[in-house]
Amino acid sequence: MYLKSVELIGFKSFGxxxxxxxxxxxTAIVGPNGSGKSNTAEAFRFVLGEQSIKxxxxxxxxxxxxxxxxxxxxxxxxxxxxVFDNSKRLLDIDFDEVAIExxxxxxGTNEYMINGSKVRLKDIIALLAGANIGFSGHHIISQGExxxxxxxxxxxxxxxxxxxxxxxxxxxxxxxxxxKLEHTEENxxxxxxLRRENTPHLRFLERQVKKIEKARVLREDLxxxxxxxxxxxxxxxxxxxxxxxxxxNEPTARLKxxxxxxxxxxxxxxxxxxGDKESEELLALNxxxxxxxxxxxxxxxxIGRIEGQIxxxxxxxxxxxxxxxxxxxxxxxxxxxxSFLEDLAYIIGDAPERExxxxxxxxxxxxxxxxxxxxxxxxxxxKKVEYTPDLSTLEDLQKEKEKxxxxxxxxxxxxxxxxxxxxxMKEAIEKEKDDSRDLERELFALMNTQTxxxxxxxxxxxxxxxxxxxxxxxxxxxxxxxxxxxxAVQEYKDYSAGEESVSLREREEQLKCHRELEKMKIRLEExxxxxxxxxxxxxxxxxxxxxxxxxxxxxxxxSAERLQGLISDLDHELSEKFKQGLEEISAQFNEFFVxxxxxxxxxLTVVNEQxxxxxxxxxxxxxxxxxxxxxxxxxxxxxxxKRIQSLMMLSGGERALTSIALIFAMSQVNPPPxxxxxxxxxxxxxxxxxxxxxxxxxxxxxxQLILITHNRDTMSRANILYGITMGAxxxxxxxxxxxxxxxxxxx
Ligand code: ATP
Numbered sequence: 001m002y003l004k005s006v007e008l009i010g011f012k013s014f015g016x017x018x019x020x021x022x023x024x025x026x027t028a029i030v031g032p033n034g035s036g037k038s039n040t041a042e043a044f045r046f047v048l049g050e051q052s053i054k055x056x057x058x059x060x061x062x063x064x065x066x067x068x069x070x071x072x073x074x075x076x077x078x079x080x081x082x083v084f085d086n087s088k089r090l091l092d093i094d095f096d097e098v099a100i101e102x103x104x105x106x107x108g109t110n111e112y113m114i115n116g117s118k119v120r121l122k123d124i125i126a127l128l129a130g131a132n133i134g135f136s137g138h139h140i141i142s143q144g145e146x147x148x149x150x151x152x153x154x155x156x157x158x159x160x161x162x163x164x165x166x167x168x169x170x171x172x173x174x175x176x177x178x179x180k181l182e183h184t185e186e187n188x189x190x191x192x193x194l195r196r197e198n199t200p201h202l203r204f205l206e207r208q209v210k211k212i213e214k215a216r217v218l219r220e221d222l223x224x225x226x227x228x229x230x231x232x233x234x235x236x237x238x239x240x241x242x243x244x245x246x247x248x249n250e251p252t253a254r255l256k257x258x259x260x261x262x263x264x265x266x267x268x269x270x271x272x273x274x275g276d277k278e279s280e281e282l283l284a285l286n287x288x289x290x291x292x293x294x295x296x297x298x299x300x301x302x303i304g305r306i307e308g309q310i311x312x313x314x315x316x317x318x319x320x321x322x323x324x325x326x327x328x329x330x331x332x333x334x335x336x337x338x339s340f341l342e343d344l345a346y347i348i349g350d351a352p353e354r355e356x357x358x359x360x361x362x363x364x365x366x367x368x369x370x371x372x373x374x375x376x377x378x379x380x381x382x383k384k385v386e387y388t389p390d391l392s393t394l395e396d397l398q399k400e401k402e403k404x405x406x407x408x409x410x411x412x413x414x415x416x417x418x419x420x421x422x423x424x425m426k427e428a429i430e431k432e433k434d435d436s437r438d439l440e441r442e443l444f445a446l447m448n449t450q451t452x453x454x455x456x457x458x459x460x461x462x463x464x465x466x467x468x469x470x471x472x473x474x475x476x477x478x479x480x481x482x483x484x485x486x487x488a489v490q491e492y493k494d495y496s497a498g499e500e501s502v503s504l505r506e507r508e509e510q511l512k513c514h515r516e517l518e519k520m521k522i523r524l525e526e527x528x529x530x531x532x533x534x535x536x537x538x539x540x541x542x543x544x545x546x547x548x549x550x551x552x553x554x555x556x557x558x559s560a561e562r563l564q565g566l567i568s569d570l571d572h573e574l575s576e577k578f579k580q581g582l583e584e585i586s587a588q589f590n591e592f593f594v595x596x597x598x599x600x601x602x603x604l605t606v607v608n609e610q611x612x613x614x615x616x617x618x619x620x621x622x623x624x625x626x627x628x629x630x631x632x633x634x635x636x637x638x639x640x641x642k643r644i645q646s647l648m649m650l651s652g653g654e655r656a657l658t659s660i661a662l663i664f665a666m667s668q669v670n671p672p673p674x675x676x677x678x679x680x681x682x683x684x685x686x687x688x689x690x691x692x693x694x695x696x697x698x699x700x701x702x703x704q705l706i707l708i709t710h711n712r713d714t715m716s717r718a719n720i721l722y723g724i725t726m727g728a729x730x731x732x733x734x735x736x737x738x739x740x741x742x743x744x745x746x747x
Contacts, residue, residue: 154632
């Protein structure tokens with residue numbers, strides 16, 4: 001026995017606390033019409049969790065509460081308490097006795113309890129389902145409900161059979177899983193939406209982070225490039241400076257010298273101006289030379305005149321002498337002879353020897369003549385003259401001649417001197433002119449040199465300007481580098497030139513290096529460097545969120561997969577158990593049917609019922625297949641000696657019998673702990689009542705039976721009979737009755 005008792009307090013007509021105890025396999029509840037028997041059956045359904053007030057014959061929860069009568073005032077709540085024996089752990093809860101209690105209040109609220117602890121409805125349902133007990137279904141057959149199993153649609157019938165087979169647990173589990181799956185899918189959609197929402201921002205940040213990473217690498221490269229550039233640039237600048245200093249030294253010194261020399265030459269050239277003065281002197285000298293020459297000519301003419309006078313005087317004297325000689329035989333004075341000889345000798349002369357023989361011969365003759373003449377004069381010419389001429393005039397003339405001669409000689413000397421002076425002066429002037437020309441030439445050369453030197457220096461200067469600009473640029477570059485990437489830029493001095501062991505490199509290569517540096521700076525600027533930390537932090541957060549959502553999605557996918565697996569397992573199990581159970585029920589049904597009708601046959605068949613109706617209810621559900629079908633169960637019967645095609649053609653009694661056969665078959669295959677049958681036997685004739693009674697006895701071996709009945713035969717099978725009466729106060733009362741009393745009460 002599982003069901004121990006049921007207690008009703010204020011439930012419907014039970015205005016006073018009443019208790020039914022079930023200590024035997026079959027309990028019958030009897031009583032007149034309207035006494036409250038069906039209310040007890042409803043009390044079971046109520047306490048087991050029935051939610052349809054309508055099926056409890058009410059409109060609102062309030063209708064289930066004792067409404068009061070003239071004698072007994074109305075109740076504020078209705079409570080039903082069912083007590084189960086759980087020593088066999090029929091219910092999955094660790095108590096030997098389990099009391100399930102439900103109370104409804106006038107405001108319609110409900111309260112559920114298990115062993116005095118408040119619980120939720122679903123806890124009760126779950127607990128009972130595990131024991132094949134439910135508020136509706138196969139084990140509580142309400143009044144007039146017996147043929148519901150026949151009149152129901154094949155799909156509803158299938159559900160009833162599933163319930164009877166205890167598949168509700170699986171169904172519940174499946175539904176729960178489906179709900180969970182649905183919930184999971186909803187969550188997935190939500191999480192996907194959140195992730196989608198997050199994605200553009202994440203992508204944006206990813207790009208930013210890539211940029212930042214790129215910028216970081218670029219900065220490192222840039223630092224290296226800076227070091228390379230600055231290292232070589234510094235070497236270049238130092239070298240260039242040194243070189244320019246060296247290069248400038250020599251031309252600077254030379255320029256100085258040249259300019260010094262130019263000054264000197266200029267001043268020397270100034271002095272050559274005195275040449276003009278010398279020219280004037282030369283002119284004066286020339287004039288005095290002319291005068292001297294005139295003077296000399298004067299003297300020479302004087303001498304000539306004097307000599308003419310002397311000659312005249314001499315001739316006069318000779319004439320005088322000749323005259324004297326002619327008078328005395330005219331001897332030739334020796335002096336004359338000698339003079340004669342000298343003249344002759346002079347004419348003969350000592351002419352040089354000639355090669356020509358005839359001239360030599362002539363010369364020989366002339367020499368001999370000279371010899372003879374010389375001897376003659378020495379022998380015969382008188383050496384002494386007696387004649388004494390007056391020589392005073394001649395002597396005066398000679399003296400005068402001498403005097404003039406002397407004067408002439410003096411003038412000649414002076415002329416000679418003057419000529420020498422003129423010559424010297426001319427030479428001096430000439431020399432000065434030459435000197436000046438040389439100086440001018442030198443000056444010209446010097447100025448040329450000066451120009452060249454200046455040009456050289458100016459070239460150097462422009463190189464210096466360039467150098468200074470390069471130096472400024474160098475400093476500027478460091479400053480800019482520090483601003484752009486920090487102090488690391490300044491550590492270029494440790495730059496290892498690597499392969500390039502020399503610290504100088506081709507300028508062209510260095511300029512190329514600078515161009516690369518510039519390009520890198522531009523690239524870095526393009527990448528932008530603001531708010532790096534913030535972006536990285538934000539990226540981390542957004543990525544974590546994305547990863548979290550991804551994890552969530554994975555979890556959801558996994559649980560969806562798990563649920564789908566579970567659902568398909570449950571489907572499989574359901575279909576297997578259903579198939580097997582249905583076969584058993586069908587066989588049992590046939591057996592009971594044959595028993596009831598004394599022949600014929602019945603069976604259950606599985607049909608595919610189209611679910612168009614259900615589909616209409618779920619119009620919002622998109623994409624569902626129009627032709628979708630669900631399994632249903634049909635009942636096929638064949639009555640003995642009758643040809644019937646449909647259940648519709650059965651009589652009321654036949655329908656009742658068929659229903660009972662099916663209900664009993666269901667209970668037989670999977671016996672519920674208890675079975676409540678409210679006037680299921682109402683339509684049976686006597687013969688069938690007996691068969692019904694037999695079947696009940698048979699069923700009671702497996703299930704506890706509570707039968708509400710007016711049927712005498714049924715009553716006779718019960719071990720305990722409860723009579724329900726209703727007095728003038730309208731309150732239903734329960735009393736234990738004897739069979740004979742019961743038969744009387746039932747009437
Ligand atoms: P029958 O044999 O004709 O089926 P029954 O014994 O099954 O009758 P019930 O249907 O159980 O009778 O009881 C119906 C009675 O219960 C009615 O008299 C009705 O007035 C009474 N009743 C139903 N609800 C309430 C209520 N809330 N308060 C008081 N009485 C109620």
